[in-house]
Amino acid sequence: MELLLPAVLNGLTTGAIYAVVALGLTLIYGVLHIVNFAHGSLLMLALYAVYFLHAATGIDPYAALPILAVGFFALGYVIQRLVVQPVSHGKDQNILMATLGIAIVIDNGALALWSSNTRTIDLPYAFDVVEVLGAFIPLPKAIGFFAALGIAGVLWIAIQRTDLGRAIRAVAKERQGARLVGIRVEHIYAMCFGLGTACVAAAACLLLPTFYVTPQVGYAFVLVAFTTVVLGGMGSFPGALVGGLLLGVVEAVAGLYLGESLGQIGIFVIFILVLLFRPTGLFGAKAA
Amino acid sequence: MVLPNDWRVPMAEALLTVEDVEAGYGPVTVLRGVSMQVAAGEVVAVLGSNGVGKSTLNNTLSGIVPARAGRVRFDGADITGRDPAAIVAAGLIQVPEGRRVFPNLTVRDNLLLGAYRRGGRTRRQTLERVVETFPRLQERFSQLAGTLSGGEQQMLAIGRGLMADPKLLILDEPSLGLSPLLVEEMFQLIDRIAAAGLAVVIVEQNVVQSLTLAARGYVLEQGVFAMAGAAGDLLADPRLRATYLGL
Structure with missing residues (x-):
């Protein structure tokens, strides 16, 4: 029992970062109605960006977050506007293939440039811990948890309260109506792709202090993120947040009882159960 | 007698001038040379049954369907080929079907x-x-x-x-799918909006009510205007009465 609480708390910290990755994925899905296959590769790219920025300038990953979020937002915008959109000719299946192609280019580019060696960064506070309800949580994980919730909160307010957010929600459901009020739909698509990519950059900054980077690292996260999006309801914002936290806890608790390396089994058992019994997801009714 | 070519506003400066516009989708041409004018503050009806190109006309004016030929002038500027956002910014607003x-x-x-x-x-x-x-x-x-x-x-x-x-409001089938009572209410509302000085184009199948509200009307048939003129003349026209009212 005294192991369960730390496992749950640890799971919540991981889950919050899953949630940020999943928010990016669900934002793009909600508006473009496609699964962005390049999402994991962009996360990997962002982790390398954090790593090399730290190696070159010694900048702290948390301090790099605003810089990388803006940089990756621009990258995402440009990818959608200059690659995905021109090659897709407005057909969803083409968008899917375009993002898959981008993923392959990024993955193999990373492998060619940086080899498949595992890299980590050393931070002076990496082994500091904070005590929460009698359990000890690594300081970087605690920071990551609150930062992730903060990012989700900012994104939520932006989607609910700003003109851009209203336009994003409008385009998600009614493209023709959106055009007729003067919304440039292609611009909104690119903004969503940019915001989704910025989410991934933010997640990378919160992740690297306690994690590693290799050219394959994105896959583990994008599978969890995809499961999160399905669990929460495709395109649902609260679904991605709750789903991410839930899967983090499920993974940690499953790891506790089945052994660390089998923790992800819990995630995929949940995935199958959701598909069997509630294919629209927890918040699917709202998203539909 | 209503002349088919009587489409020009009898005043110097029109708010909207559509000249010989052609538009369509893929190999299909829907609008085959459409010309019309709307003056500032004027209420104009565009009539026609299903599939004659009413919505294509609206979407061409809104910049959603590109014009293949012809010109659209609005509020003193040529808006042919502009994107929908720019046309909205110019003040031409469509309330779609x-x-x-x-x-x-x-x-x-x-x-x-x-x-x-x-x-x-x-x-x-x-x-x-x-x-x-x-x-x-x-x-x-x-x-x-x-x-x-x-x-x-x-x-x-x-x-x-x-x-x-808006400077011009295009209403595409505002009465579609409403109960007769609501249709009545809707036309009263449009009348009130127009009375405030806004130019309105009503695109409708509902001939009598539209022409009662409008000063002038155009009748679209097979992608061209078959009739145009003052609302009263159109309502009295035997051909229109026979085709659209079964009288």
Whole structure:
């Protein structure tokens, strides 16, 4: 029992970062109605960006977050506007293939440039811990948890309260109506792709202090993120947040009882159960 | 007698001038040389049955369907080939057939998006004015638009159009799918909006009510205007009465 609480708390910290990755994925899905296959590769790219920025300038990953979020937002915008959109000719299946192609280019580019060696960064506070309800949580994980919730909160307010957010929600459901009020739909698509990519950059900054980077690292996260999006309801914002936290806890608790390396089994058992019994997801009714 | 070529406004400067516009989809040509004019503050009816190209005409004017030939001038500028956002910014607003409100947004957010191209400056005052015109929307302010009745959605769509502070409002089939009582109410509302000095183009199958409201009318048949003229003349025209009213 005294192991369960730390496992749950640890799971919540991981889950919050899953949630940020999943928010990016669900934002793009909600508006473009496609699964962005390049999402994991962009996360990997962002982790390398954090790593090399730290190696070159010694900048702290948390301090790099605003810089990388803006940089990756621009990258995402440009990818959608200059690659995905021109090659897709407005057909969803083409968008899917375009993002898959981008993923392959990024993955193999990373492998060619940086080899498949595992890299980590050393931070002076990496082994500091904070005590929460009698359990000890690594300081970087605690920071990551609150930062992730903060990012989700900012994104939520932006989607609910700003003109851009209203336009994003409008385009998600009614493209023709959106055009007729003067919304440039292609611009909104690119903004969503940019915001989704910025989410991934933010997640990378919160992740690297306690994690590693290799050219394959994105896959583990994008599978969890995809499961999160399905669990929460495709395109649902609260679904991605709750789903991410839930899967983090499920993974940690499953790891506790089945052994660390089998923790992800819990995630995929949940995935199958959701598909069997509630294919629209927890918040699917709202998203539909 | 109504002449087919009588499409010019008998005044010097028209708000909207459409000249020999052709448009279509892929190999299909829908509009085969359409010309019309609307003066500032004028109410004009565009009539025609299903599939003659009414919505294609609207979407060409809104920049959603590109014109293959011809010119569209609006408010002193050539808007042929401009994108929908630029045309909205110029003040030509279409309230589309089927309303096209944002079902997942509240009534308030739908209205606010109507002013998307104008920014926040005078948005609050416009919102108050629109809500005054449609008190029913006030009651539903924080309700999702998808939960409104058909008539309420139509009001919301018109209200959203008014939020853009238009110079010309194109209403595509505003009476479609409404009960006879609501149709009556809708035409009264349009009359009130037009009385405030806004130019309105009503695109309708509902011939009698549209022509009662409008000063002039155009009758679209097979992608060209078959008839055009003053509303009273059109209503009295034996061919129109035979074709559209079965009299």
